[in-house]
Amino acid sequence: MQANAESKSELNINDKIAKSKNQSTTIRGLKLLLQSKTGTIGFIIVICVVLVAIFAGVLAPHDPALNNLTATLKPPAWLDGGSWNYVLGTDNLGRDVLSRIIVGTRVSLLVGVFSVVLAGLIGLIIGIVAGYYGGIVDNILMRLVDSFLAIPSILFILVVLAVFEPSLLVLIIVIGLTNWVTYARIVRGEVLSIKEREYVKASKSIGTKSSEIMLVHVLPNIVSSFIVISALSVATTIILEASLSFLGLGIQPPDVSWGAMLTDGRNYLATNWWLATFPGLAITITVLGIIFLGDWLRDVLDPKTQVNQKGGAK
Amino acid sequence: MRKYLIRRLLQIIPVIFIITFVVFVLVYMAGDPVALMLPEDASEADREALRAALGLNDPFIVQYFRFLLDLGQGNFGTSFRYNQDALPLVLERLPATFELAVASMVVAIMMSIPLGIYSARKRNSFVDLFITGGSVLGKAMPNFWLGIILILLFAVNIQFFPVSGRGSLLHLVLPAITLGTGVAAEMTRLIRSSMLEILGQDYMRTAKSKGVNNGRLIYKHAFRNSLIPVVTIMGLQVSQLVSGALITESVFAWPGLGQLLVQAVNGRDMAVVQASVFVIAILVIVINLLTDIVYRLLDPRINYS
Numbered sequence: 105m106q107a108n109a110e111s112k113s114e115l116n117i118n119d120k121i122a123k124s125k126n127q128s129t130t131i132r133g134l135k136l137l138l139q140s141k142t143g144t145i146g147f148i149i150v151i152c153v154v155l156v157a158i159f160a161g162v163l164a165p166h167d168p169a170l171n172n173l174t175a176t177l178k179p180p181a182w183l184d185g186g187s188w189n190y191v192l193g194t195d196n197l198g199r200d201v202l203s204r205i206i207v208g209t210r211v212s213l214l215v216g217v218f219s220v221v222l223a224g225l226i227g228l229i230i231g232i233v234a235g236y237y238g239g240i241v242d243n244i245l246m247r248l249v250d251s252f253l254a255i256p257s258i259l260f261i262l263v264v265l266a267v268f269e270p271s272l273l274v275l276i277i278v279i280g281l282t283n284w285v286t287y288a289r290i291v292r293g294e295v296l297s298i299k300e301r302e303y304v305k306a307s308k309s310i311g312t313k314s315s316e317i318m319l320v321h322v323l324p325n326i327v328s329s330f331i332v333i334s335a336l337s338v339a340t341t342i343i344l345e346a347s348l349s350f351l352g353l354g355i356q357p358p359d360v361s362w363g364a365m366l367t368d369g370r371n372y373l374a375t376n377w378w379l380a381t382f383p384g385l386a387i388t389i390t391v392l393g394i395i396f397l398g399d400w401l402r403d404v405l406d407p408k409t410q411v412n413q414k415g416g417a418k
Numbered sequence: 419m420r421k422y423l424i425r426r427l428l429q430i431i432p433v434i435f436i437i438t439f440v441v442f443v444l445v446y447m448a449g450d451p452v453a454l455m456l457p458e459d460a461s462e463a464d465r466e467a468l469r470a471a472l473g474l475n476d477p478f479i480v481q482y483f484r485f486l487l488d489l490g491q492g493n494f495g496t497s498f499r500y501n502q503d504a505l506p507l508v509l510e511r512l513p514a515t516f517e518l519a520v521a522s523m524v525v526a527i528m529m530s531i532p533l534g535i536y537s538a539r540k541r542n543s544f545v546d547l548f549i550t551g552g553s554v555l556g557k558a559m560p561n562f563w564l565g566i567i568l569i570l571l572f573a574v575n576i577q578f579f580p581v582s583g584r585g586s587l588l589h590l591v592l593p594a595i596t597l598g599t600g601v602a603a604e605m606t607r608l609i610r611s612s613m614l615e616i617l618g619q620d621y622m623r624t625a626k627s628k629g630v631n632n633g634r635l636i637y638k639h640a641f642r643n644s645l646i647p648v649v650t651i652m653g654l655q656v657s658q659l660v661s662g663a664l665i666t667e668s669v670f671a672w673p674g675l676g677q678l679l680v681q682a683v684n685g686r687d688m689a690v691v692q693a694s695v696f697v698i699a700i701l702v703i704v705i706n707l708l709t710d711i712v713y714r715l716l717d718p719r720i721n722y723s
Contacts, residue, residue, distance in 0.1 A: 251433040254706065255699045258661040260440065266683040266691045267444045343560045347665050350562050351680050363560075370566055370669075374574050381570075384563035392558040 136404055143400030149393025157209040164203035165191075169358045172198030177376050193378045195368060201378065204360045205386050211354075211361040212390065215275050215345040216338040222280030224334055227287020228326075232318055234288065235295025246292070249285045257282035258344070265353045272355060275348070279341055286333060294326045328405035335398030339391045346387050362387050419714070426710065430703055437699050441692055442485050446478065489696070495689035499682070504693035508675060512697075514584055515674035518597065518667065519659055521590050523652075525598025526605055533602075534609025535641060538617060549606065556603025561662050565596040565669035582671035593670045597662045601655050608651050612644040646716055653709030656702055 137143050156163060178194040179186040180201075186193060192201040234245040264278045298304060304321050312320075348354040349363025357364065362383040369380030469475055473484060488494070494504040537549040572592060573581045579592050616622065617640055625639050664676035671677065675694055682690035 247432050248436070250429070251436040254433045254703055255437060256657040256660045256702060258664060259695050259699060262664075262679060262683050263441055263444050263691060263695055266686055266688060267447060339558070346560050347562060347661075350560075351665065351668055352684055353680075366563060366566065373566065373570050377570055380563075380566050384560065384566065387563065388555070388559045391560075392555065395554060395558055 137400070140400050140403070142396040143403075146393045146396025146398075146400060149389060150397050153209060153213065153390050153393065156206055157213045160207045160210055164200075164206045165189075166200035166203040168199060168203040168207040168360050170199060174198065177372070179376070180378050192382050193376070195365075195376075195379055196372060201365075201382055204365060205362070205383055208360045208362045208365065208383065208386070209390075211272065211349075211359065212342045212345060212387070214272060215279065216342040218276045219279035219283065219341055220334050220337045222276065223283035223337065224287055224330065226280070226284035227289075228291055228330070230284065231288040231291025232295055232322060235292040236299060236314065236318060236322070242292070245288070249288050252282070252285040253289075261344075261348070262353070265348070270348070270353055270356060272359075275345060275354065279344060283337060283341070286337070287330070290329055290333060291326055294329060295322055298322050298325050332398060332402040332405060335394060335401055339394040339398065342387065342391055342394070422714070423711070426707055430707070433703060434700075437696065438486060438489060439482070441695060442482050445688055445692070446481070494693035494696070497682075497687050497690045499685055499687045499690070504689035505697075507690060508678065508693045508697050511673065511675040511678050514672060515663060515667070515676060517584075517590065518593055518663060518672060518674060521594035522597035522601065522659065522662075522666075525594050526601040526655075529598065529602040530605035530609055531641075534606045535613055535636065537606070538610045538613035539636065541614065550610070553603040553606045556599055559600075561596060561600050562665045562669045564599060565592070565666055568592050568596060569669075582669075584673055593666050593672055596669065597659065597666045600662055601659060604655065604658070605648070605651055609644060609648055612647045613640060616640045616643050646713070649709060649713050649716060653706055653713070656705045656709070660698060660702055 137147055172194070175190065175194050176196055176198040178190050178198075180193045181188045181191045183193075190200050190202070192205065194200055195204075230245055230249075234242040260282050261278050264274070268274050298321065304317060307317055307321060345354060345361070346363035346366070349361040350367050352364075352367065354363055355361045365383040366380055369376075369378075369383065372379050473481065476484075492505050496502065497504045497507055500507055533549050533553075537546040540546050569581055569592065573579045578588075580586075580589050583589055622635070622639060625635055630639070660676075663674065664680060666672065667674045667676035668680050675698060678690065679694040679698070681687075682694065
């Protein structure tokens, strides 16, 4: 009975220690973030964009797909003829530009995040396998990686989109399948250097299974470079998705995407400039936020590049 | 050098093999082209006959080898949109794309070299901050949006440049700036950091203490050495230039390879898709090989093994 209580209080103490540790890392992280102006701006932008994507349904003042033929091509609110009912104006079918931008956030983020997750998973597996086993496996896999790197990935994507009808799932899979190479390369490099370390060799010599070594020793060591690449990958993927939509090869209507809004807006460039301006602004601000956050993460998480930067800055 | 060249040329073989395989698998998965080739009311027997005639009933591997043989002879099939052979269709678009690519590269070089050097020399100054910030913005801004904004400002509001198409030198300006700026953003950043590294080298201090004048110091001692990484970067930018060209050509209705490919993808014109993908891929591979060779010629320290 008593022993039980004792172990309970012990648990409590351990809990508290863990908690205070957690808290201090969060606070430390926040302090680090506030030291960097661009990092803070990036963080705020990313949080806002994510919140907008999650609560798009509540935030959008109008139905983004609703035609209103009595209010077509209205200018933004602060111009002559604009109204606060349609803050960023309306398009040729009377659809609210602001609502469409808000809802369009979803497609951009979904494609950006999930294709990067997919690419990361494939790259992680291939990189670890190639780096850990070496030899002929490594040789074949790296030849494959080189081949993928030799050709612009947009070519593969276009061939796939010529064959399959573009949809959210197809876009995520296609972009994921072409982006894994960067990960595979970097993961392999890290694995090669980690493999030679004393503690991994020691662990191997006492008979730890390969899979366990990878999970316990190799994986934690690549997390930080992984996060850094991912952030920048999301940024480029969002631009890629917008470009594909712009070319008519992205999400099809009635689903809304920023790139497709730009295609529509281009036809009204001479008379209604706002249609092609605001969606582009949305893309640029989102991507800028992610780049800022990614650069800051690199500085904080990746001590190697920090040293390099200082070395180069003599 | 010769050994290195042979090795690099041999490395191209698996790359080409993988491209052909991926494209073939995709087209194979796309399914039966017979439905598109015959009128709606064709009988099942007619379809079967055409399938047999086209060899579509053969096993996968046989079809793949036949596909490779056709490619070897430059036979990509017939475009059903233009009703002519796909390869000449693609090749006749090359000059336009080449013109745009070269002009954009000129724009990129003219922007990035002075900006990169200047911001490295005036490190942490207001101008440096402005240039660095601009290069991040250039990276964040989608290429095609920049194109649209340029059209809005300089072809619609100030009607100085034509909105789209190809012809005079004026037609080339806006597309080249659009495509060139994206490349310049990346290059400026890299030239800046490469210059910074060289400015900190011992031989720079020696040259300075010896009384070499400032212009000579920067351009002869620093800039020449910083060119080496820049050439590699230019090689890497080729990929970006290609994907950028696809989109820029569509924005400005520039009658190049990119526009043709995008239209073919939209129209499911598989022969043209295949032919343009192969031509672009081979161009990229060749350009990468050439930049690699230039790089090695520029820097005698690199060994060829």
